[in-house]
Amino acid sequence: MSGARLSDLSKGDRGLIKAIAPEGHDGPGEIGHDELERRLLEMGFVEGAQFQILHEGLVGRDPIALKLDDMRVALRRREARAVLVERV
Amino acid sequence: MSEAVLPTRVALVGNPNSGKTALFNALTGSRQKVANYAGVTVERKEGMVTTPGGLRVSVLDLPGTYSLRARSPDEVVTRDVVLGRFAGEAPPDIVVCVADATNLRLVLRLVLELKAVGQPMLLVLNMYDIAQRQGIRIDIEGLSRELGVPVVTTVAVRKRGLEDLLAQVDALVAMDRPRAASLWHEPSAAEIRQSHRDAERMLRAHVKPPLRPDTFTGKMDAVLLHPVGGTVILMLILFLMFQAVFSWATPMMDAIDASFVWLGQAVAAYVPDGLLRSFLADGLIAGVGSVVVFLPQILILFFFIILLEDFGYMARAAFLMDRLMGVAGLHGRAFIPLLSSFACAIPGIMAARVIDNKRDRLTTIMVAPLTTCSARIPVYTLIIAAFIPDRVVWGFASMQGLVMFGLYAAGISSALIVAFVIRKLIWRSATEPFLIELPAYKVPDPKNVARGVLQRGEAFLKRAGTTIASMMVLIWFLSSFPGAPMGATQPAIDYSFAGMLGHALQPLMAPIGFTWQMVVALIPGMAAREVAVAALGTVYAVGGQDDTGGLAATLSQQWPLATALSFLAWYVFAPQCMSTLAVVRRETGRWLWPVIMFVYMVALAYGAAFLVYRIALAMGA
Numbered sequence: 001m002s003g004a005r006l007s008d009l010s011k012g013d014r015g016l017i018k019a020i021a022p023e024g025h026d027g028p029g030e031i032g033h034d035e036l037e038r039r040l041l042e043m044g045f046v047e048g049a050q051f052q053i054l055h056e057g058l059v060g061r062d063p064i065a066l067k068l069d070d071m072r073v074a075l076r077r078r079e080a081r082a083v084l085v086e087r088v
Numbered sequence: 089m090s091e092a093v094l095p096t097r098v099a100l101v102g103n104p105n106s107g108k109t110a111l112f113n114a115l116t117g118s119r120q121k122v123a124n125y126a127g128v129t130v131e132r133k134e135g136m137v138t139t140p141g142g143l144r145v146s147v148l149d150l151p152g153t154y155s156l157r158a159r160s161p162d163e164v165v166t167r168d169v170v171l172g173r174f175a176g177e178a179p180p181d182i183v184v185c186v187a188d189a190t191n192l193r194l195v196l197r198l199v200l201e202l203k204a205v206g207q208p209m210l211l212v213l214n215m216y217d218i219a220q221r222q223g224i225r226i227d228i229e230g231l232s233r234e235l236g237v238p239v240v241t242t243v244a245v246r247k248r249g250l251e252d253l254l255a256q257v258d259a260l261v262a263m264d265r266p267r268a269a270s271l272w273h274e275p276s277a278a279e280i281r282q283s284h285r286d287a288e289r290m291l292r293a294h295v296k297p298p299l300r301p302d303t304f305t306g307k308m309d310a311v312l313l314h315p316v317g318g319t320v321i322l323m324l325i326l327f328l329m330f331q332a333v334f335s336w337a338t339p340m341m342d343a344i345d346a347s348f349v350w351l352g353q354a355v356a357a358y359v360p361d362g363l364l365r366s367f368l369a370d371g372l373i374a375g376v377g378s379v380v381v382f383l384p385q386i387l388i389l390f391f392f393i394i395l396l397e398d399f400g401y402m403a404r405a406a407f408l409m410d411r412l413m414g415v416a417g418l419h420g421r422a423f424i425p426l427l428s429s430f431a432c433a434i435p436g437i438m439a440a441r442v443i444d445n446k447r448d449r450l451t452t453i454m455v456a457p458l459t460t461c462s463a464r465i466p467v468y469t470l471i472i473a474a475f476i477p478d479r480v481v482w483g484f485a486s487m488q489g490l491v492m493f494g495l496y497a498a499g500i501s502s503a504l505i506v507a508f509v510i511r512k513l514i515w516r517s518a519t520e521p522f523l524i525e526l527p528a529y530k531v532p533d534p535k536n537v538a539r540g541v542l543q544r545g546e547a548f549l550k551r552a553g554t555t556i557a558s559m560m561v562l563i564w565f566l567s568s569f570p571g572a573p574m575g576a577t578q579p580a581i582d583y584s585f586a587g588m589l590g591h592a593l594q595p596l597m598a599p600i601g602f603t604w605q606m607v608v609a610l611i612p613g614m615a616a617r618e619v620a621v622a623a624l625g626t627v628y629a630v631g632g633q634d635d636t637g638g639l640a641a642t643l644s645q646q647w648p649l650a651t652a653l654s655f656l657a658w659y660v661f662a663p664q665c666m667s668t669l670a671v672v673r674r675e676t677g678r679w680l681w682p683v684i685m686f687v688y689m690v691a692l693a694y695g696a697a698f699l700v701y702r703i704a705l706a707m708g709a
Contacts, residue, residue, distance in 0.1 A: 020277075025521075031445070034277065036521060041280040042154045043523055044194055048288075054306075058315035059411040063420070063522055065313055070297070071191055072305070072526035074407045076414075079521045 006051075006083035010061070014052035015087040020045055022082035036082055043075075044068050045083055095136065095144040096261055097178060099169060101202065102186035103195050104152035105400070105527035107214040109133075110536050111186055111244040112149040115253075122543060126176040130165045130441065140251060141258035148180065154194055156201050157274055161441040170205055171270060182260050183209040184253070189219035189226065189241065190302070190528065192295060196287035199235055201275065206268030208260045209237050212253055216241035218530075223299030230294040245533040305400075305528045312404050322408050325401075329392045330496055331489050333465070337384035344384070348377025363568075371564030375622045380549070382466045382618060387545050389431050389462055394540040398532035402427075403524050410522050416504040417511020419443055420522045422452040426503060429459040430496075431544070433668045436461075437675055445520035447511075453675060454685055455507045457668050458661065460499035462548075463617035467659050468495055470621050474640035475652040498660050502692070563612040563623050586611070586627070600658065600697040601651040601705075610664065617664045650704035657700040661693035 009015075020040050022033040031039075045068065054072070055065040065074040102108040113120075116135025125132045133149040150169055151162035158167040165174065172179025185202055187195040192213075199211055213219070213226065232239040238256045242249030275283070312318050352369045359365040396402055402424055410420030421443050429436030436456040443449040460468075472488045479487045566586035573583065590608035597607050605627045613620030625639045628646070643652070663669065669682040676682075 031521065037277045038157065038275075038280055039159070039521065039523060041277060041284065042157070042194070042197070043525070046281060046284045055309060055313040055407075056315060057407070057411050058319055059415075061315075063407060063410050065309070065407060065526060069193060070301075071193065072309075072528075073524070074403070074410075074526055075523045076410065076521065079523060 004085050004087055005081050006064075006085050007077040007080035009053055009064075009085070009087070011053050011056050011064075013087060014050070015085045017045060017047055017049045017051060017083060018086050019047060019084040020082060021084055025082075033082075036079065040079070040082060043073055044071060045073075051085070093144070095146040096182065096257065097146050097148065097180045098182045098184055098257060099148045099150050099180035100184050100186055101150050101166060101170060101198075102152055103154055103188065103191075103198065103525075105525065106152065106186045106188045106195065107244050108152060108186040109149055110533060111212065111214055111242060112147060113536055113539055114242075114244040114247050114250060115147055122547075125165055125174070130162050131438075137254065139254040139258045141255070141262075143258055143261060145254070145257060153198070155198060155275070155280075156205075156272060160443070170202070170207075171272065180207060182257060183207045184212055184257075185209060186212045186214050188527075189213035189216045190222060190224060190298070192226075193287060193291060196235075196290055197280070197283045199237070200283045200286060201272070203235070203237065204270065204272040206270045206272075208263070208265055208267075210253070210256050210260065211235060211237050211239045212249075213239060213241045214244050215530075216249065217243045217246065218302075219298075221300070222302060225296040227294040231290060234290050234294065245536070302528050308529050309404070309526070312401070313407060318404070318408050322405055325396070327493065329389070330493055331486070332392070333385050333388050335486065335489065337388055340384035341381050344381045345377070348373060348380070352377070366568065367561075367564060370626060371561055371568075374625055375561075375564070382462070382469075383545060383548060385465050385469075386431065386462045386548050387541055390541045390544040391537065393427065393431060394537050394544075395532050398530065398537060400527045400529045403526050406522075406524060407526065412504075416507040418452060418504075418507050419445070419448045419520050421520075421524070422448065422507075425452050425456060426459050426500070429456040429461055432461050432463065432548075433457040433459070433665065434671050437668070437671050440675070443520060447515050448520045450676065450681070451507050451510045451515070453672055454510060454681065455503040457663060457665065457685065457689065458499055458503035458506060460496045460660075461617070461665075463665065464495075464499075464659055466618040466621040468492060468656065470624075470640055470643070471652050471656050474644040474647075475649055495656065495660060502661065506688075506692075563619075563626055566612075567608070567626060599701075600694065601648070601654045601701040602658075602697075603647070603651065605646075606651075606655060610662075613664045614666050616667065617659065620659075620664065650701050653704050654697040654701035658693045658697040661689055661696055663689035663693075 003018075004015075006017075020037050022036045022040075025031060025033045025036050049069050051069075052067045053064055054067055057063050061077075063074050063076045064080060065072060100108050100112055112133065112135060115137045119137070120133060120135040123132050123134075124130065130151060135147050135149075137145050137147060139145055148169070150166040153163045153166045156167045156170065158164040168174035169177050169180065170183060183202055183205070185195065185199050187199075199209075202209060211232075213228075219226065226241075228239050228241065238259070240249055240252045240256055242253055244250075312321060352373045355368045355373060356365055359368060396405070405427070406420040406423045409423040413420050413422055422440070425436045425439040425443070427436075428439045433456045436459070437453050440449050440452040440456065443452055469492075472491055476488050476491050481487050481490065563586065566589075567584045569584060571583070586608045587604070589611060590604035593607045594602065594604040602610075605624070608627050609620045609623035612623045621639070624643070628639065628642050647655075663686045669686060672682040672685055673679055
């Protein structure tokens with residue numbers, strides 16, 4: 001399966017990051033899609049990186065914690081929408 | 089005497105959790121100076137060290153960052169100091185980039201960015217012992233060649249590799265390479281991708297992945313990040329923390345209390361009766377003593393906070409609390425400033441700098457003083473000791489501890505409710521992205537924990553020794569002058585300035601059950617919350633009450649229970665701290681925010697105290 005968003009996955013799912021494609025996040029007081037893209041990149045969300053979802057929060061299974069290459073990162077599903085992935 | 093040569097300036101830069109501060113401590117030991125950067129409230133830590141080559145080096149520990157793109161005020165300091173743009177701060181001669189040797193990917197990208205700045209630099213692979221234990225093989229020479237910078241390995245907590253590091257500093261200084269022009273500019277997304285690809289290529293070429301990867305972190309997270317179990321554990325940790333603050337500190341506090349009583353009596357024995365004796369014993373010694381006595385609790389609280397931080401748990405707490413914070417319109421990161429506010433709102437408000445979004449940050453700042461800071465502990469403990477029976481309930485919990493827990497719960501829940509009102513009703517907009525690294529768990533280094541705890545304790549004592557002691561002298565003066573007229577029937581303080589002020593304001597406070605002595609104590613209590621305890625002590629000791637039975641005993645005779653409860657409710661909310669208001673002014677750049685903060689907190693305090701007092705009266709307390 002391909003073309004999924006990281007935000008749609010569940011605990012245990014793993015895959016590869018295909019693209020960082022933020023939409024929105026441009027409302028008042030928001031950081032903007034370009035800034036979100038750069039922050040995700042700086043945190044290691046880069047095309048080709050491997051991931052596995054390790055943990056989900058209590059309420060609404062949000063935020064999510066994942067293994068990203070050799071580190072661990074947590075983010076909200078709202079931002080995880082910007083990460084396009086390929087499940088393996 | 090010859091003119092001292094200016095020391096070589098070395099700046100430590102690195103990702104958060106790279107062990108940068110441990111390395112800084114290992115290098116500089118006790119020769120550290122903790123202050124603030126000019127004009128901003130980011131903590132500036134500088135220390136001195138001498139290299140094997142005899143060079144004097146000043147080491148600057150810069151705030152951790154993933155890039156020079158500065159997304160928060162802390163990171164702005166790092167960027168501006170590194171780029172030599174920071175007014176009043178000379179640019180570093182050498183940039184030392186500190187990396188966690190087990191987690192090189194992101195830091196290699198940072199090294200590539202730092203290289204563009206053009207200063208001589210050096211990469212330190214810290215926690216190298218852990219990397220070796222995991223079987224990560226790093227081709228140091230190859231990496232150094234490819235990066236074009238010297239690479240050394242260290243184990244900061246064991247003080248290993250420090251000589252190497254300093255020898256490299258000597259070598260870089262000896263080369264005396266002119267600083268290259270800075271080519272740094274804020275990288276675009278495409279440039280970040282490119283530097284990632286470069287870093288990835290270097291990793292593949294020079295770093296073999298671990299043969300025995302860290303499985304401990306994964307196992308711990310399975311428990312600590314469990315949606316239900318993890319949250320329960322977090323609550324248990326907080327509960328334990330506050331029980332410990334309350335019970336462990338008692339013997340030490342008794343000892344400190346006894347020694348100040350002894351000191352006061354010793355002075356009273358040598359100094360003839362009169363103004364000087366009253367000043368020394370009732371004003372100065374009693375005043376400072378009643379503040380210093382709370383040092384053990386502050387040390388214990390910071391011990392827990394620093395221990396959890398160094399263990400790597402704080403990021404997990406932010407993960408667990410993000411959704412709850414989100415309900416209140418706050419960011420998971422706000423959990424750490426709010427947790428720090430349990431020690432003191434001032435570092436908490438300053439820690440809110442890690443929140444990049446302005447509105448999120450302002451909201452966190454506005455509610456931070458509602459969480460129960462350690463300066464409230466003296467007030468709470470005094471009232472609890474005086475009015476709450478020392479009983480065991482449910483077979484294990486101390487009733488006094490439970491009341492304390494309740495006061496903490498009132499503080500944090502009111503902070504969340506106020507944040508909700510601000511973020512959901514006043515400023516309706518989306519919150520900041522929550523995007524954090526979950527560092528590998530590490531056994532905290534006792535020496536680093538001890539240093540951190542002592543630095544906090546020192547800061548508290550400095551405050552007690554200066555601001556608070558001078559307030560004590562002021563209140564002693566206000567409550568001693570003018571003296572009682574001849575043939576006075578009331579205690580002397582009744583005729584003093586403080587008495588006049590207390591009497592004047594008392595009608596305002598009568599509906600919430602406050603006596604004029606309490607109102608008097610609240611006035612110097614604006615300097616800092618704990619001052620109210622010393623002020624009550626002074627008011628009652630000077631007021632001719634029985635001062636041998638201790639303040640708690642005096643209060644339990646003087647106040648009805650309803651008044652005591654009302655006083656506790658007042659202290660949950662009241663903005664009894666000028667320093668907090670001053671820091672808010674400094675952090676927000678305007679007087680508007682501290683004024684709003686003062687008004688809303690006074691309103692909450694008055695309302696809560698009024699309700700508590702009336703309900704307690706109605707229930708027959």
